[in-house]
Amino acid sequence: xxxxINEAHEAVEDNSTDSSNSSEPVERRPIVPGExxxxxxxxxxxxxxxxxxxxxxxxxFGLAEISGRVVKVIPIFGAFIPRKGNxxxxxxxxxxFSGWMIDIDxxxxxxxxxxxxxxxxxxxxxxxxxxxxxxxxAKIWGVKSKGxxxxxxxxxxxxxxxxxxxxxxxSRVPRVIGREGSMITLVKxxxxxxxxxxxxxxxWIKGEKIEDEIKARxxxxxxxxxxxxxxxxxxxxxxxxxx
Amino acid sequence: MSSMEVTNLTREKLRKMxxxxxxxxxxxxxxxxxxxxxxxxxxxxxxxxxxxxxxxEVVVGIKLGFGEPYPDSPxxxxxxxxxxxxxxxxPRFEHGPPGFNAIELPRLVDRAIRASDVINLSDxxxxxxxxxxxxxxxxxxxxxxxxxxDAASFGAIAALKKAVLPLLDKxxxxxHKTKSTNPVPxxxxxxxxxxxxxxxxxxxxxxxxxxxxxxxxxxxxxxISTFEGKPMVNxxxxxxxxxxxxxxxxxxxxxxxxxxxxxxxxxxxxx
Numbered sequence: 001x002x003x004x005i006n007e008a009h010e011a012v013e014d015n016s017t018d019s020s021n022s023s024e025p026v027e028r029r030p031i032v033p034g035e036x037x038x039x040x041x042x043x044x045x046x047x048x049x050x051x052x053x054x055x056x057x058x059x060x061f062g063l064a065e066i067s068g069r070v071v072k073v074i075p076i077f078g079a080f081i082p083r084k085g086n087x088x089x090x091x092x093x094x095x096x097f098s099g100w101m102i103d104i105d106x107x108x109x110x111x112x113x114x115x116x117x118x119x120x121x122x123x124x125x126x127x128x129x130x131x132x133x134x135x136x137x138a139k140i141w142g143v144k145s146k147g148x149x150x151x152x153x154x155x156x157x158x159x160x161x162x163x164x165x166x167x168x169x170x171s172r173v174p175r176v177i178g179r180e181g182s183m184i185t186l187v188k189x190x191x192x193x194x195x196x197x198x199x200x201x202x203x204w205i206k207g208e209k210i211e212d213e214i215k216a217r218x219x220x221x222x223x224x225x226x227x228x229x230x231x232x233x234x235x236x237x238x239x240x241x242x243x
Numbered sequence: 244m245s246s247m248e249v250t251n252l253t254r255e256k257l258r259k260m261x262x263x264x265x266x267x268x269x270x271x272x273x274x275x276x277x278x279x280x281x282x283x284x285x286x287x288x289x290x291x292x293x294x295x296x297x298x299x300e301v302v303v304g305i306k307l308g309f310g311e312p313y314p315d316s317p318x319x320x321x322x323x324x325x326x327x328x329x330x331x332x333x334p335r336f337e338h339g340p341p342g343f344n345a346i347e348l349p350r351l352v353d354r355a356i357r358a359s360d361v362i363n364l365s366d367x368x369x370x371x372x373x374x375x376x377x378x379x380x381x382x383x384x385x386x387x388x389x390x391x392x393d394a395a396s397f398g399a400i401a402a403l404k405k406a407v408l409p410l411l412d413k414x415x416x417x418x419h420k421t422k423s424t425n426p427v428p429x430x431x432x433x434x435x436x437x438x439x440x441x442x443x444x445x446x447x448x449x450x451x452x453x454x455x456x457x458x459x460x461x462x463x464x465x466x467i468s469t470f471e472g473k474p475m476v477n478x479x480x481x482x483x484x485x486x487x488x489x490x491x492x493x494x495x496x497x498x499x500x501x502x503x504x505x506x507x508x509x510x511x512x513x514x
Binding site for chain 1: 246248249250252257338445
């Protein structure tokens with residue numbers, strides 16, 4: 001079980017929109033919409049930016065980051081926007097003939113078809129596998145105009161049993177995961193909890209002791225609150241020593 | 244925060260934690276969050292207060308206007324408490340006709356104030372049977388992180404205590420230009436506030452966060468004020484599907500005077 005969950009993380013991390021994988025530190029500065037980030041034809045506007053003549057402007061409030069030629073804005077606040085491949089944590093909202101409606105904390109709910117479960121499910125006993133109010137970790141395999149489709153086929157996906165879930169701001173999820181999963185690995189090591197981070201901002205924690213779980217939650221909430229801090233991994237080491 | 248409803252996992256976890264006397268934020272089950280009260284947040288209102296209870300935030304405004312007395316009480320002024328659950332306060336609040344919570348919140352605050360007789364409504368008569376003062380208490384939740392009812396009741400009484408009776412000009416109209424210093428006729432030693440106990444499993448908790456509030460299965464709200472120097476319950480309302488046993492009510496009753504004293508002390512220190 002533990003291994004599966006760890007692998008689920010990797011699935012999360014692969015899709016994370018965290019900053020580039022280059023090891024050199026990149027400078028980030030707070031920016032407001034309309035502000036000029038850089039001037040020059042050489043730069044390429046990335047997520048949350050637009051080009052206006054010579055200049056690259058910010059579309060969103062967040063941290064501007066220039067890595068190589070690419071300029072982007074990492075939003076500080078923002079809703080979850082589902083993308084194919086995202087691992088999310090959702091709540092079973094309804095059961096119908098062919099599957100489950102899952103609340104994934106987005107404007108529309110998502111659908112998990114019965115054939116997307118890893119094992120055979122009897123159509124008459126669907127609520128024995130997933131009942132209303134249950135929590136699942138699922139992967140988005142399709143975002144279409146008719147809705148969002150989920151699957152449970154994959155490592156670490158499935159119904160979450162034990163522990164609890166709570167929410168952080170979705171745009172801070174990359175921060176919580178850290179570069180190549182460094183941050184979440186640190187939290188897992190220090191608290192010996194199993195943690196799954198959904199791209200929709202919901203985080204599942206399960207530990208042996210309630211104290212560990214509370215500590216893990218506090219740590220993650222602390223990470224998510226430190227928007228403007230660089231070198232947070234070192235800071236977290238310190239935090240764990242003091243708490 | 245979010246619009247995802249409370250899950251079985253979280254409810255079970257909280258049930259277990261409460262049974263052990265633990266909470267996510269490290270408080271005791273009957274411990275309140277940090278209470279902060281600010282006054283005069285509105286320059287148009289006759290009295291106003293902003294209450295912060297942890298992340299929960301409520302702005303309360305008191306307005307006085309002329310009104311006609313109700314036929315059954317021609318010798319008394321009117322008290323009207325209303326609330327507007329703004330969608331900015333919580334993803335649970337929507338535009339449109341008021342729902343259950345939007346009706347219940349002001350009613351509970353209204354009952355706590357009215358039943359305590361803190362406002363001497365008979366002193367608000369201008370012309371008996373024809374013209375009286377109406378005290379409007381408007382509750383505006385700015386952020387809902389649970390326990391809105393108690394926060395609103397603290398804010399309502401705080402704002403009332405600082406509210407002034409407007410002056411009248413020569414024609415008997417309200418003089419909005421001059422600042423009045425006449426207080427609204429209130430009983431000085433009474434400060435009615437409400438306390439809501441939430442039940443999950445076999446545990447009673449006070450001042451829940453939204454997460455805890457949504458996971459709870461029942462709520463009982465008591466309006467408390469002072470009568471002949473002693474705390475007295477003057478209103479009470481239960482909500483939710485679960486039941487309260489006699490022992491639980493007795494437990495709540497033994498806690499109430501302590502909490503009433505604690506919050507009252509805080510209120511007195513800022514007034």
